[in-house]
Amino acid sequence: MKVLVTGSAGFIGGYVVQELLRQGWDVVGVDNYSKYGPVRHSYDDHERYTFVEGDVQDTDLMYKLMVDVDHVVAGAALIGGITYFHKYAYDLLAQNERIIASTCDAAIAVQRDGGLLQKVTYLSSSMVFESTDRWPSVEGDQHLVPPPRSSYGFQKLAVEYFARAAWEQYQLPYTILRPFNCVGVGERRALGELEVWSGNVPLAMSHVVPDLVQKILKGQDPLHILGNGEQIRHYTYGGDLARGIVAAIAHPAALNEDFNLSTSVGTTVAELAQEIWSKVHGDRPLSLVHGAAFEHDVQKRVPSVEKARDVLGFEATTTLSDMLDETIPWVREAIASGVL
Structure with missing residues (x-):
């Protein structure tokens, strides 16, 4: 099985690529290095890994990369810490909309043209529950609570609408995943980070x-x-999140479903x-x-984690002490x- 990971040089993307290779997948990664600049990973020269430096907003490039893959993990996004929500309020909305639209456009075209693509797995965010008034946040609450106030949270909710709309109109299968507060190594100061x-x-x-x-x-x-x-946050190890993401990619019960991925603590x-x-x-x-x-x-x-546990068999087990x-x-x- 072969998978394309967009945003493969990012923080979570790096953990996902590593886990996919560990489980025997063939992996193609694409990233434009816009967040950290060029970075090296231990798996860069792995025989089953191919990296393409490119912009996910380039729909023609995305089409070419998707033609012979079985799955896509749509992880590319302009993302940063909370200062990003203020400094890049417009760019977080506009650029990320272009990224997700390009991804969906290419996937729809590949499926139309008889490609191998089985499903797109979209990485959303716990920020879709930004305005919630109920805890824990259960899958489906994003449609019942007020919409996010930040442009980042609002755009991540839009990612989920893209996924469902592409299924509704074009029958492009999807899974939506919401990581909660990823912790791990490899994260560094982003290019253009606002100094606070x-x-x-x-x-x-x-x-x-x-x-x-x-x-x-x-x-x-x-x-x-x-x-x-x-x-209150639920700090979740990047390696655990990667296991959950990879588990959902090909799991038959994940088809057209959404899951919170998080520690319960x-x-x-x-x-x-x-x-x-x-x-x-x-x-x-x-x-x-x-x-x-x-x-x-x-x-x-505060996430509900029962659905991911019961359907995917996923539990985040790394303790905060071990993460630190x-x-x-x-x-x-x-x-x-x-x-x-």
Whole structure:
């Protein structure tokens, strides 16, 4: 089986490619390096991996790449931390719409022309539940709660509408997946990242785990956090998310379905800060300074994980402690090498 992964050089995309190769798939990756610039991965020279540097907005290119694949993982998107939601509010909407439209246009054409393509698996986001007033967020709630307020969340909801509309009109099969708060290694400061200071240290990516890790490693004390620290997130390991994504690609019960992919364990930002602090400083007391939260900093993001467990057999099992044991050394090295 052969799969095309768009956005293959991205944070989640890298984990997905690695998992696909581990499970024996032939993989084609496409990315324009717009987020980090050219990056190297351990699997770049793998015999079953082909990388194409190109723009997913180029529908002709996408058609050529899809002609002989069985599946597509539509992961390409302009994406960043919460500062992105403000600095690139329009681009997040406009460019990501062009990316998903090009992907769907090419897939529809390939299917029309008798290609091998069986299904497109779309990566959405937990941000489709940005405005929810009920927890946990169950698949289907995105149609019952108010729409997202951020342009990023709104566009991710639009991705799901593209998927369903392409099925309704053209019978292009789909699966929709919503990763929650990915944590892992390989994430770095994006090109064009807006520099925002938190105390005496600039945020690395406006993603809470690497930002807290790098502030603590750089010696910030007291530690500055955004908001009251009671924001709840379900931090999910990138390798676990990749397993869930790959499980859904060819699973017959995933056809024309949507799934939340997440750990079942919730953690407040204050609890996260304490755990990172303890791993770096041991028993040294932690003091917090609370700064103003960003406008779109969702206070509570809690997923229902039962559907993915019952239908796909997927559970995210990596603990936050184990994630941090991998992430902290990577961030330390990234600081030393100037990546962060």
